[in-house]
Amino acid sequence: MIKTNRLSFRIIIRVLIITTSLFVVILLGYNYYTSKIIREATKENAIELAGNLAGRIEQILQPMEKIPEMVASTMELGLIHPDSLDIILQNILLRNPTIYGAAIAFEPDYFPEKGRYHMLYAYRENDKVHSVILGGDNYNYFYMDWYQIPAIMQKTYWTEPYFDEGGGNTLMATYSVPFFCTRDGEKRFAGIATVDLELHWLTDMVNAIRIFDTGYAFMLSRNGMAVTHPDRTMIMNKSIFSNAEEWGAPIMREIGRELIRGESQFRQYTLPGRPKLWAYYRNLESNQWSIMVVFPDREMYASLRAMNTMLIFFILVGLILLSLILSGVINRLSKPLVQVADSARSIAAGNFNVKLPQITTRDEMQELRDAFAHMQRELSTYLINLKEATAAKEKIESELRIARDIQMAMIPHTFPPFPDLPQIDLFAMLKSAKEVGGDLYDFFIMDKDKFCFAVGDVSGKGVPASLFMAMTRTLLRTIADREKSPALIMESLNRSLAFNNESNMFVTFFMGIIDLRTGILHFSNAGHNPPVLLSASGEIKAFDISKSIPLGLFEDFVYTESSLQLKPGDQIFAYTDGVTEAENKSDELFEEERMFSILEQQRQSSPRDMIRLMSIAIEDHVGDHPQSDDITMLTVAYNG
């Protein structure tokens, strides 16, 4: 269960990673393009707002400019009597409620009879229009901006806004138009006609503009002074340059310079320690004042952010739903896997009849299930076969063990065999390469004082060899009852073994008979390794034996025999080629030389020790390599 959970978990994680990356890319792209569109739209909007505002202000300013211009041109034509000027000015105020005041000021000594100063001024006070004559040492208008600048430039001029203290107590600006007269055929500057514009309405108009939540607009004079501002304390109090200094924002100074140059711009800027801002600014055509619209970046993109938040929420919900659905689908699809895995564990535990889940989806799962079912059947059949084969093998092995016991029972293995015969000491050993083998040894007493011993080696190994060995051993005992010389016994044995020997098995055979009274040994050999005679004198050598062939080959073969006189202390070591040809894992043989050197060392030992030590030497040589052939050794010591 844990495994399938992990599978679905891994798949879901992968799918989520892919879909999330996809969504992130889409969101980023969407965000990028939408921000761009919003920025463009906001820019359009800001331009339009500022444009509208500028238009509305111009609509008020331009007609107003006409009034002093008309007064000036009328003055130049000389159609007005100087004494009716005050009436005209009062009329202007009465007909134009937006005008706070109007004046006509003449050059020094323009009317010699009226003195150096002559200025007429009409103004409002408590909804009434008054007019006064101004000028004098206490009101030297020649040096005032509204007079001096247009007089020098000889063109119309809007003053900077100013606070008219003592007069209307209001913020105003003055528009001045110079007029000229021709005296002595020469055109000369004659004076200035003005109107005063009260500016509170401008503040209201500009402050009414709202962009997003906290965006606002304001106006600056030609010198960057605040003409309108939502924060009224700024008006006529702060300029963009003084604020730049105060806030440590050189960008403001840059904007101020651009404004004075009359440039218009949509730009983003940042004030130290404040959020990002966007601004649009432009000039008014008539008086070079500028309108600036400012709004925070955060608010511009607020709608986009809200949209993003919503999108992310929906995407998250979607991803959660997707995960749940995927998990369900995967678990449903992989359910058979779990069942098959359970079945596999069941089968591993030995339950071959466990029922596999039924799958009818015609997909990989069914393929797996079918393959598994096939494996289950094959495994079941295989195990049945294996059981049968094992049973059969066990049976054969048990039979072989019994055969081995029978075979071993056929050869004597009680040592010392003849405690009451002091003339003979003897030890023998037979070690088969397989359960049963083809080597044999035997010894027995004939006619009370004759000791007979024999060693043989049947061709091959295993069961066929063991049968042939058993036959040889049985025949030997039977024939020895009848015949008394080794050669005759061998011939008789050979005849019996060769008779109907279709398989061409044969046995190499050595036998000897010691006359215990005289110590004379009669022996005969049928193709066997000659035994070794260890003389009491110390001489060690193989028996000198005339050639003859193994038993079982040719029925009529004539075997010869030889004899020699044993001396007390002589020992005879008989063996099969399993000793000299014992192999180790490098295919190296034990070799005759090695055997002889051990016999040399052990020639004083008892037959038992001699064979035991030879056996140890062979085992050392062979190591853990499987025994290659049957090994037989027999030592007879003649004590006299």
Place this chain on the structure above:
Amino acid sequence: MKLSKEKLNDALVLTVEGRLDTTQSDAFEKDIIQILDEGEQKIILDCSGLNYISSSGLRIFLIIQKKMMGIGGQFSICSLQPAIMEVFDMSGFSMIFSIHPDLETALKQ
């Protein structure tokens, strides 16, 4: 063990190489019986490449000898290595077989 055969004049020359021990002798016996069934009259067994022979191997040599004697054919062995020759001498098999020092001599027989 590797067995190959070649017809030279009227003789079938079998060449046996490697070891002829108990485990190999079954395969060798099968091959030999198959060859003997073809009824060749003269067989020479070249043993120059034979470096070990067990009693099971000797038994197969005997099978060839007896079979060839039975059909009145001729079987000889040639080029025995000294160690193998010793085995033949010791077991008295050199008395049974017709053994030649080399293939040339065997072919002349």
